Amino acid sequence: MGKRCDETSVSVEKVMVSFFKCIMKLESQKTALELRRVDLEKREARNENDRKTLAEEIEQIAVRNGSLQLASVEQQKAGEDDKNLAEGLKVLKFYVLMECHNYEEELKKGKLEEEIGYRNQQLSSSELGHKFNDTKETFLKLIAGYNFKDRRLMVLEQIHRDDISSRDNRLFKLDGMFNDSSATVRQFTSEKSKLPEEYIREIKRLQSINDKLKDDMNCQKKELEQQAKELEECKAQNDLGMRNLMDEIEKVIKFYVQMEYHNYEEELKKERCLVTILEEEIGYRNQQLSELEHKFNDSKETFLKLIVEHNFKDRRLIKLERKYYNSYAIVRQLTKIRRLQSINDELQDDMNRQKKELEQQAKELEECKAQNDLERTSLMDEIQKLKGKLQNQKPAESDSNLNAHITALRDQLEEKTEALQYLETLNHTLTLKESMSNQELQDARKESISV
Numbered sequence: 001m002g003k004r005c006d007e008t009s010v011s012v013e014k015v016m017v018s019f020f021k022c023i024m025k026l027e028s029q030k031t032a033l034e035l036r037r038v039d040l041e042k043r044e045a046r047n048e049n050d051r052k053t054l055a056e057e058i059e060q061i062a063v064r065n066g067s068l069q070l071a072s073v074e075q076q077k078a079g080e081d082d083k084n085l086a087e088g089l090k091v092l093k094f095y096v097l098m099e100c101h102n103y104e105e106e107l108k109k110g111k112l113e114e115e116i117g118y119r120n121q122q123l124s125s126s127e128l129g130h131k132f133n134d135t136k137e138t139f140l141k142l143i144a145g146y147n148f149k150d151r152r153l154m155v156l157e158q159i160h161r162d163d164i165s166s167r168d169n170r171l172f173k174l175d176g177m178f179n180d181s182s183a184t185v186r187q188f189t190s191e192k193s194k195l196p197e198e199y200i201r202e203i204k205r206l207q208s209i210n211d212k213l214k215d216d217m218n219c220q221k222k223e224l225e226q227q228a229k230e231l232e233e234c235k236a237q238n239d240l241g242m243r244n245l246m247d248e249i250e251k252v253i254k255f256y257v258q259m260e261y262h263n264y265e266e267e268l269k270k271e272r273c274l275v276t277i278l279e280e281e282i283g284y285r286n287q288q289l290s291e292l293e294h295k296f297n298d299s300k301e302t303f304l305k306l307i308v309e310h311n312f313k314d315r316r317l318i319k320l321e322r323k324y325y326n327s328y329a330i331v332r333q334l335t336k337i338r339r340l341q342s343i344n345d346e347l348q349d350d351m352n353r354q355k356k357e358l359e360q361q362a363k364e365l366e367e368c369k370a371q372n373d374l375e376r377t378s379l380m381d382e383i384q385k386l387k388g389k390l391q392n393q394k395p396a397e398s399d400s401n402l403n404a405h406i407t408a409l410r411d412q413l414e415e416k417t418e419a420l421q422y423l424e425t426l427n428h429t430l431t432l433k434e435s436m437s438n439q440e441l442q443d444a445r446k447e448s449i450s451v
Helices: 002-123 128-190 197-258 265-392 395-450
Strands: none
């Protein structure tokens, strides 16, 4: 009987040891869950800081969008300045036409000088006997004056050519710049499905402005080419007039020889009056020529000023394009931040749900622990009762009752082990979910940092 009592006490002690082990495991799981809850609270605090930083970035992006609107207003002002430039080019066209008219007046003046020379030849024909050398000197002076006028016309023509070539080069450069800007505008329009509606409207407006400026420049280029052709024709007429003048000089010399012994006093008086009239006409034409030259210089200065203003507007347009690129990048960044914010909200919801689950499991563990404490106390009471009964009962009855209690205790132990296995599997699934949520949070944080 003593051996049986020892065996029962040993088995009861084993059951108690296993029961205490189960309780220790439950307490360790509870501490692990507490640590996980603290970790989740820390992550929630970090997510709150990330949300604050995202809100600050969104405010900065709103400020940048305001600066972009100001840039669009400046671009509208640049469009108005381009209109003023087109008006200035029209004024320049008028002055160029005036210069062509001036050139025609020069040709007419050359013809008048030829007529004066011819009349002077006729006037001096009656005095060829003793004034042939004087008439020759006057002819040479007239030829020198005509050559001076011709050289002056050639200089003016060279100035016109240089001015036209510089304008052509400038127009070619402006054409290239407008082609580049139109290419960028076309590139923007190809990406219009990705842009907001306000940026698409802005791009269309820029494209229409560039197309208008390009059409104006093409028209001006054609007009300058037409003016260059007219200058070439004027030069050809000038050369033809020079050849005609040389022919007339030869004819006059022959006429002097033929008119050596004739007297034309009355005709000389008439011709002298005509010469004075022609001289007055030449002086008036020279005054008009000087006025036209002054107007041409003024128009040239205004044209240079307009070119400088247009260059400044081009630089400002480039700055506006850069601001537009920056704003477009900011908009893309903002959409990415919003997407990350939505992902962060989803992760926050998942974390809150997991936190609630962990709190529920902690409550269940507390309840299990309380229940285990009650069962342990009841089990200890039953063991004490069994020990008292063993001392009072017979050996056969004590063995049967003891075996029944041992089987009952084993059944309870199996139930506790099953509950412990269930809690272990639940803890494993929770750790997997926690690791997955941690990985998603790390990826979202890296992505937000890279943005």
